[in-house]
Amino acid sequence: MLGRISHRAPFLLALFAMLLFGVLDMIRGxxxxxxxxxxxLNYALLGLLFSLSSIGYLVGSFLSGLVxxxxxxxxxxxxxxxxxxxxxxxxxxxxxxxxxxxxxxLAGIGNGLMEIAVNSVxxxxxxxxxxxxxxxxxxxxxxxxxxxxxxxxxxxxxFSLWQLPYVLAGxxxxxxxxxxxxxxxxxxKPMPTAPLTKADSSLPLTKLFVSPALYLLILAIMVYVVAExxxxxxxxxxxxxxxxxxxxxxxxxxxxxxxxxxxGRFTGSVIVHRIGSVRSIVVASVLAFFCTLSASFFQGxxxxxxxxxxxxFGLIFPTISSMxxxxxxxxxxxxxxxxxxxxxxxxIAATWLIGVIATSFGLTVGxxxxxxxLLGTGGLILLFSLYVKRQxxxxxxxxxxxxxxx
Numbered sequence: 116m117l118g119r120i121s122h123r124a125p126f127l128l129a130l131f132a133m134l135l136f137g138v139l140d141m142i143r144g145x146x147x148x149x150x151x152x153x154x155x156l157n158y159a160l161l162g163l164l165f166s167l168s169s170i171g172y173l174v175g176s177f178l179s180g181l182v183x184x185x186x187x188x189x190x191x192x193x194x195x196x197x198x199x200x201x202x203x204x205x206x207x208x209x210x211x212x213x214x215x216x217x218x219x220x221l222a223g224i225g226n227g228l229m230e231i232a233v234n235s236v237x238x239x240x241x242x243x244x245x246x247x248x249x250x251x252x253x254x255x256x257x258x259x260x261x262x263x264x265x266x267x268x269x270x271x272x273x274f275s276l277w278q279l280p281y282v283l284a285g286x287x288x289x290x291x292x293x294x295x296x297x298x299x300x301x302x303x304k305p306m307p308t309a310p311l312t313k314a315d316s317s318l319p320l321t322k323l324f325v326s327p328a329l330y331l332l333i334l335a336i337m338v339y340v341v342a343e344x345x346x347x348x349x350x351x352x353x354x355x356x357x358x359x360x361x362x363x364x365x366x367x368x369x370x371x372x373x374x375x376x377x378x379g380r381f382t383g384s385v386i387v388h389r390i391g392s393v394r395s396i397v398v399a400s401v402l403a404f405f406c407t408l409s410a411s412f413f414q415g416x417x418x419x420x421x422x423x424x425x426x427x428f429g430l431i432f433p434t435i436s437s438m439x440x441x442x443x444x445x446x447x448x449x450x451x452x453x454x455x456x457x458x459x460x461x462x463i464a465a466t467w468l469i470g471v472i473a474t475s476f477g478l479t480v481g482x483x484x485x486x487x488x489l490l491g492t493g494g495l496i497l498l499f500s501l502y503v504k505r506q507x508x509x510x511x512x513x514x515x516x517x518x519x520x521x
């Protein structure tokens with residue numbers, strides 16, 4: 116059982132939005148080889164192009180955090196969807212690298228505006244077990260990411276148009292826009308759990324911004340996103356150029372990665388609640404590290420370990436999000452904005468840094484960056500655990516994040 120939930124319509128719409136986010140992110144990875152060829156780019160320029168999407172996401176998530184508490188989910192969602200739609204138009208019909216970059220930048224802004232609003236729905240509608248709802252929500256991202264690579268690769272190979280998947284995605288964006296307009300969203304309300312600090316229910320921003328616990332969570336989600344976005348953007352190109360995979364087979368591997376990724380998120384809604392958030396993240400980070408390192412270092416069947424790694428990738432991001440939401444319940448929108456803003460920085464680092472390293476030293480070396488970041492994620496969460504225990508505050512918070520015995 117997930118627990119009680121109010122306002123089902125906004126949550127169901129949030130699930131659909133997360134499905135769309137997964138579709139859009141995976142289209143970007145699948146069309147990467149086609150863009151390389153069509154615009155005669157090197158890895159560094161391709162990485163810069165995708166970094167523009169991440170920069171836009173950073174801007175959008177920052178702006179969303181500033182206005183979400185005042186305006187509410189619906190206005191932010193409608194603006195975000197509109198900006199996203201225009202970005203897709205520029206991507207699908209742009210004839211130059213500059214126009215394509217503008218399209219990715221606008222799409223990133225729209226995505227950032229929407230995603231903060233989507234994630235902030237959970238604390239408003241879930242009365243208990245928020246970690247389960249966050250895993251379910253992000254599981255739908257994985258569902259979209261699972262079928263999108265295969266569908267996009269089929270569309271490209273059948274019609275010989277790499278832009279067509281973005282055109283089809285644009286129709287889904289229009290559907291989402293209409294559904295948002297007719298959906299009634301709940302008003303913001305304070306959560307019943309107490310904040311991590313000793314402040315009262317109106318936790319001042321000055322105290323929030325000096326909390327070491329907050330910045331440990333921010334750093335953890337930032338370095339994790341480097342690994343996840345690196346897989347999403349570069350795995351098809353890596354398999355195509357270094358392992359000789361066809362575009363369809365490389366896209367299939369990405370789809371299977373996100374299939375196991377989705378399984379990891381859905382099962383994570385149960386596992387995390389039983390064994391604890393900290394223990395879950397640390398174990399998942401270490402196992403994902405060994406899988407991706409082996410798959411990128413060894414040839415042959417070892418590439419299958421990329422698929423296995425998805426099981427462990429899947430539960431990390433939503434579990435960190437849940438920990439942040441429950442630790443700072445009266446500042447959920449602000450905290451989510453900060454987390455997602457720095458996640459955007461991690462995305463920028465992934466797409467640009469891996470592209471630069473790949474151009475100079477080869478794409479295999481670029482993949483080692485992701486391996487290192489997975490270990491960093493687990494280490495930062497352990498530091499978060501140690502800090503909270505040392506402050507002797509955790510037992511009095513009422514949070515549903517169970518700390519391991521260290």
